[in-house]
Amino acid sequence: MHHFDADLPSEIDRVLRDFLHRAGEPIRRTEPTFGPAVDALSDFVLGGGKRLRPTFAWWGWRGAGGDPDSEEAEGVLRAVASLELIQACALVHDDVIDSSDSRRGSPTVHVAFAARHTQGRWLGSAESFGRAAAVLIGDLALAWADDMFAECGLPAPALLSARPAWRAMRTEVLAGQYLDVHTQATGDASAEAALRVDRLKTAAYTVQRPLHLGAALAGAEQPLVDALLEFGGDIGVAFQLRDDLLGVFGDPSVTGKPAGDDLREGKRTLLLALGLAYAEQQGRDGERKVIADAVGDSRLTDAEVDDVRQALVDVGAVAEVERRIEEMTAGALASLQRAALAEPAAQRLAELADRATRRTS
Amino acid sequence: MHHFDADLPSEIDRVLRDFLHRAGEPIRRTEPTFGPAVDALSDFVLGGGKRLRPTFAWWGWRGAGGDPDSEEAEGVLRAVASLELIQACALVHDDVIDSSDSRRGSPTVHVAFAARHTQGRWLGSAESFGRAAAVLIGDLALAWADDMFAECGLPAPALLSARPAWRAMRTEVLAGQYLDVHTQATGDASAEAALRVDRLKTAAYTVQRPLHLGAALAGAEQPLVDALLEFGGDIGVAFQLRDDLLGVFGDPSVTGKPAGDDLREGKRTLLLALGLAYAEQQGRDGERKVIADAVGDSRLTDAEVDDVRQALVDVGAVAEVERRIEEMTAGALASLQRAALAEPAAQRLAELADRATRRTS
Numbered sequence: 001m002h003h004f005d006a007d008l009p010s011e012i013d014r015v016l017r018d019f020l021h022r023a024g025e026p027i028r029r030t031e032p033t034f035g036p037a038v039d040a041l042s043d044f045v046l047g048g049g050k051r052l053r054p055t056f057a058w059w060g061w062r063g064a065g066g067d068p069d070s071e072e073a074e075g076v077l078r079a080v081a082s083l084e085l086i087q088a089c090a091l092v093h094d095d096v097i098d099s100s101d102s103r104r105g106s107p108t109v110h111v112a113f114a115a116r117h118t119q120g121r122w123l124g125s126a127e128s129f130g131r132a133a134a135v136l137i138g139d140l141a142l143a144w145a146d147d148m149f150a151e152c153g154l155p156a157p158a159l160l161s162a163r164p165a166w167r168a169m170r171t172e173v174l175a176g177q178y179l180d181v182h183t184q185a186t187g188d189a190s191a192e193a194a195l196r197v198d199r200l201k202t203a204a205y206t207v208q209r210p211l212h213l214g215a216a217l218a219g220a221e222q223p224l225v226d227a228l229l230e231f232g233g234d235i236g237v238a239f240q241l242r243d244d245l246l247g248v249f250g251d252p253s254v255t256g257k258p259a260g261d262d263l264r265e266g267k268r269t270l271l272l273a274l275g276l277a278y279a280e281q282q283g284r285d286g287e288r289k290v291i292a293d294a295v296g297d298s299r300l301t302d303a304e305v306d307d308v309r310q311a312l313v314d315v316g317a318v319a320e321v322e323r324r325i326e327e328m329t330a331g332a333l334a335s336l337q338r339a340a341l342a343e344p345a346a347q348r349l350a351e352l353a354d355r356a357t358r359r360t361s
Numbered sequence: 362m363h364h365f366d367a368d369l370p371s372e373i374d375r376v377l378r379d380f381l382h383r384a385g386e387p388i389r390r391t392e393p394t395f396g397p398a399v400d401a402l403s404d405f406v407l408g409g410g411k412r413l414r415p416t417f418a419w420w421g422w423r424g425a426g427g428d429p430d431s432e433e434a435e436g437v438l439r440a441v442a443s444l445e446l447i448q449a450c451a452l453v454h455d456d457v458i459d460s461s462d463s464r465r466g467s468p469t470v471h472v473a474f475a476a477r478h479t480q481g482r483w484l485g486s487a488e489s490f491g492r493a494a495a496v497l498i499g500d501l502a503l504a505w506a507d508d509m510f511a512e513c514g515l516p517a518p519a520l521l522s523a524r525p526a527w528r529a530m531r532t533e534v535l536a537g538q539y540l541d542v543h544t545q546a547t548g549d550a551s552a553e554a555a556l557r558v559d560r561l562k563t564a565a566y567t568v569q570r571p572l573h574l575g576a577a578l579a580g581a582e583q584p585l586v587d588a589l590l591e592f593g594g595d596i597g598v599a600f601q602l603r604d605d606l607l608g609v610f611g612d613p614s615v616t617g618k619p620a621g622d623d624l625r626e627g628k629r630t631l632l633l634a635l636g637l638a639y640a641e642q643q644g645r646d647g648e649r650k651v652i653a654d655a656v657g658d659s660r661l662t663d664a665e666v667d668d669v670r671q672a673l674v675d676v677g678a679v680a681e682v683e684r685r686i687e688e689m690t691a692g693a694l695a696s697l698q699r700a701a702l703a704e705p706a707a708q709r710l711a712e713l714a715d716r717a718t719r720r721t722s
Contacts, residue, residue, distance in 0.1 A: 027532050031561060033543055034536040093500065097493040122546040132458040132542045135496060136535050139454065139503060143531040146507040151524060156517030163512060170504040171388050174497050175395040181493045182394055185483040200392060 002068040004077065005344065008058055009051045012081045016045055019078065019148050036116070037137050040109055045088050045141070048104040053083035053210045055352070056232070060214025063345030064224055076217055078152035079162070083169075083210060085145035090173055090205075092138040096131055097181060098265075110134035142170075154217065162216040169209035176200030183268055191273040195237070198270065202243075203236025227339035231349070234332035238325045239356040244269035245321060246360070249309060254360050260305030266296025270324075275317035287311035329357045363429040365438065366705065369419055370412045373442045377406055380439065380509050397477070398498050401470055406449050406502070409465040414444035414571045416713070417593070421575025424706030425585055437578055439513035440523070444530075444571060446506035451534055453499040457492055458542065459626075471495035503531075515578065523577040530570035537561030544629055552634040556598070559631065563604075564597025588700035592710070595693035599686045600717040605630035606682060607721070610670060615721050621666030627657025631685075636678035648672035690718045 004011050024038040057080035062068070066076060094100075095108040102108060107115065114130025122129065149166060150159065176197060183193045211228040220228075246255055247262030248271065262269065272295060279288035290311045294300055312318050332353055336346060365372050385399040418441035423429070427437060455461075456469040463469060468476065475491030483490065510527060511520065537558060544554045572589040581589075607616055608623030609632065623630065633656060640649035651672045655661055673679050693714055697707060 023528075023532070026529070027536050030533070031536045031540055031557065033540050037536075037539050089500065093496050097489075097496060099489075117546060120547065123548045124546055128458075128460070129542065129546050133539065135454050135458060135499075136539050136542075138496075138500070139450065140532065140535050142500060142503050143507075143535065146504075146511075147524075147528050147531075150507075150511060151528075156521075160517075163508075167384075167508050167512075168387070170508075171384070171501065172391070174501050174504065175388050175392045175398075178398050178494065178497050179392055179394050181490065181497075185478060185485055185490050186481065187484045196392065 001344070004058075004068040004073060005062070005348075008055055011077055012051045012054045012084065013046065015074075015078045015081045016084060019081070019144075020045065023144055023147060037133060037140065040112065040133075041088060041137050041141055041144075044092065044109065044137075045084055047106070049084060049087065051084065053087060053206055054080040055210075056207050056349075057083060057210035057214035059345045059349050059352070060211035060220075060228060061218045062214075063228070063339070063341030063349065064215040064218035064220035065342050066214070066218040072154055072158070072217075075152045075154040076214070079149055079154060079159075079217060080210070080214060082145045082148035082152070083213075085141045085148060086170060086173070089138045089141035089145065090177065092134050092141065094177065096134045096138070097177075108134070109137055158217050158219065161219060162213050165209050165213035165216050169205055169213065172200050172209065173205040176202075176205060184266065189268060189273055189276055191270055191277060194268055194270040194273045197268075198237050198240040199233070202240040203233045207236035207239070208232030224339055224341075227335050230335040231332045231339065231353075234328040234335065235353045235356060238328040238332065238353075241270060241321050241325050241328075242357050242359060244271045245318070248305070248312065249318075251360065259302065260294075260300060260308070263294050263305060263308060264296070264298050264300050268295070271312065271317055271321050274320055275312045275315055278315040278317055278320075279311070282315060284311075284315060287315050325357050329353060362705070365419075365429040365434060366423070366709075369416055372438055373412045373415045373445065374407065376435075376439045376442045377445060380442070380505075381406065384505055384508060398494060398501065401473065401494075402449065402498050402502055402505075405453065405470065405498075406445055408467070410445060410448065412445065414448060414567055415441040416571075417568050417710075418444060418571035418575035420706045420710050420713070421572035421581075421589055422579045423575075424589070424700070424702030424710065425576040425579035425581035426703050427575070427579040433515055433519070433578075436513045436515040437575075440510055440515060440520075440578060441571070441575060443506045443509035443513070444574075446502045446509060447531060447534070450499045450502035450506065451538065453495050453502065455538065457495045457499070458538075469495070470498055519578050519580065522580060523574050526570050526573035526577050530566055530574065533561050533570065534566040537563075537566060545627065550629060550634055550637055552631055552638060555629055555631040555634045558629075559598050559601040560594070563601040564594045568597035568600070569593030585700055585702075588696050591696040592693045592700065592714075595689040595696065596714045596717060599689040599693065599714075602631060602682050602686050602689075603718050603720060605632045606679070609666070609673065610679075612721070620663060621655075621661060621669070624655050624666060624669060625657075625659050625661050629656070632673065632678055632682050635681055636673045636676055639676040639678055639681075640672070643676060645672075645676060648676050686718050690714060 020042045024042065028035050028038060061076050067073065091103065092109045095103055096110050100108050101111055110130040110133065113133035114126040117126035117129040179200060180197045183197060208229050211232045212225055215225050215228055247267065248260060250257070250259070252259045272291060275291045276288060279291065290307050294304060294308045333350060336349055381403045385403065389396050389399060422437050428434065452464065453470045456464055457471050461469050462472055471491040471494065474494035475487040478487035478490040540561060541558045544558060569590050572593045573586055576586050576589055608628065609621060613620045633652060636652045637649060640652065651668050655665060655669045694711060697710055702710070
């Protein structure tokens with residue numbers, strides 16, 4: 001197997017490390033005070049993440065005929081790795097928006113910079129300083145994503161044909177984040193709203209557009225792109241539904257997150273929307289109340305989390321979400337066959353689909 | 362005179378309006394909830410601003426031989442107009458960072474979205490919702506700036522040669538904003554810190570890099586670029602120093618801002634830094650205290666603003682800032698002559714320099 005295929009995450013890390021070093025060098029010289037901000041972004045990007053988006057993009061390229069032994073392969077690695085910088089912007093800004101304290105087991109960027117302020121006994125509000133730094137560091141990630149993509153070294157026609165995917169991806173993730181915040185604010189607890197967020201934030205941004213981007217870089221024709229978009233739409237939503245189930249039912253020792261944390265944070269998922277709707281339809285007022293009261297209750301006990309689990313099982317919401325995951329995974333695999341991708345991409349995407357929708361963490 | 366040269370701001374507005382319409386169309390269809398966010402960005406971009414950055418970029422292009430009658434002219438208009446979208450991101454995020462309530466006589470974006478929340482009697486904090494929306498709308502502006510630039514229609518080699526300017530500009534403005542926030546937090550009142558912020562936030566971002574970008578789009582050689590960077594560095598700082606003087610001494614009926622508002626907001630300028638340093642050197646403790654106490658005092662009266670003005674004049678800070686503006690303007694005009702730009706660019710840039718440094722509003 002080609003070593004790019006075999007060890008994709010390390011190759012992604014390599015080109016990211018390289019880019020971050022080259023991008024940071026001139027501004028560190030011009031303005032050393034900005035160094036800690038550049039460090040924070042580098043540490044964030046290199047410090048974790050499953051490299052999911054670059055992986056889908058890479059297999060989109062390979063599936064459309066991209067050759068890992070070609071001259072372009074290194075440029076493609078850089079182009080797909082730049083998706084991690086978009087993701088860094090999304091997460092750093094998301095943490096500001098949600099006032100989250102920790103991410104990947106470390107303090108979030110705004111919390112870390114607030115701590116610098118406190119330690120330095122600086123003037124004004126530490127919280128405001130931390131937020132300002134995180135807004136600017138997220139902006140830097142987004143600007144650098146574009147730099148890394150545009151300067152990846154691929155020929156201009158390849159880059160130009162990937163622009164529609166690149167353009168759609170960034171607008172769609174922002175629309176998804178806005179929709180998410182808006183849905184929480186309006187208290188829209190419908191299954192339809194939850195699915196719309198899933199389609200934009202997870203399916204489009206995490207799977208469809210990366211696949212689209214990769215395939216476009218290889219000069220794929222529209223029918224292939226369409227089949228990949230269908231595959232990605234189904235897999236992306238299935239992935240999110242699995243995530244929702246794990247957020248309530250996951251084993252903390254495997255997921256690394258406290259049991260029921262999604263409930264405490266008030267995340268509006270399809271699982272909860274179905275739970276509420278089914279309880280209502282079945283006239284089970286007790287279950288409806290257990291679920292409704294739990295969402296967003298930051299002091300929810302483990303026993304109460306257990307009650308919510310039971311209610312979600314009893315009204316049939318869990319079974320329905322599992323059924324949809326099955327159905328969408330099957331649909332996705334059918335689209336994948338229709339796409340008639342070059343191997344080993346077809347097999348690797350099928351494996352990714354399987355892992356994403358059956359995972360336990 | 363060519364109509365692009367004669368009526369640049371309207372041409373900039375035309376291509377911005379066009380881009381915003383085309384960029385907004387697909388996402389409005391996909392997710393109508395996002396419509397108000399797209400509207401807010403469009404209104405912000407089309408609702409005001411002096412088009413300073415596109416103007417400098419345009420004249421950089423013209424000065425390096427760009428022909429307004431050529432096929433490329435329309436693409437160059439789009440490329441330089443995209444700077445207004447970077448500026449929209451900078452301002453919308455700056456207003457979040459500074460918690461500013463109004464901008465260009467209207468509520469800031471975060472305040473306007475907080476008001477939507479309040480009017481809709483939505484759940485949670487209106488302030489948090491407003492901030493979330495403004496962070497995402499600023500991100501959208503930055504992503505769209507890159508889309509508008511990369512898809513302006515110019516040939517790939519021209520775009521590629523403009524990438525160094527494009528890349529530096531976005532990183533430098535973020536470094537300048539971070540340095541500004543950092544300087545306020547550490548209470549660094551030195552002239553050196555104030556000048557470093559001016560060099561990054563105003564000179565590099567507003568004048569040097571736009572000129573550099575325009576010249577690069579015309580395929581300028583390095584000596585010409587260097588001369589423009591020298592011109593832009595001097596004019597950019599001089600422009601900011603004039604702004605600082607107007608912020609304290611400007612006539613409210615002309616500037617549109619209450620007298621002394623820069624003082625109340627605690628803006629750390631070279632003018633104030635020199636005022637404090639000179640008072641100290643001259644042993645004028647009364648003047649030093651008047652200036653030091655005024656900075657950041659949101660309840661400063663008009664009489665107290667008058668005292669600060671008198672103190673800044675008496676210790677010689679105003680004369681020194683005026684002297685520097687003169688000196689830098691003269692230096693800038695010398696660099697401009699060395700650059701031997703194509704006319705009418707040389708004359709128009711000299712006029713811009715003159716207007717920027719002698720203006721009263």
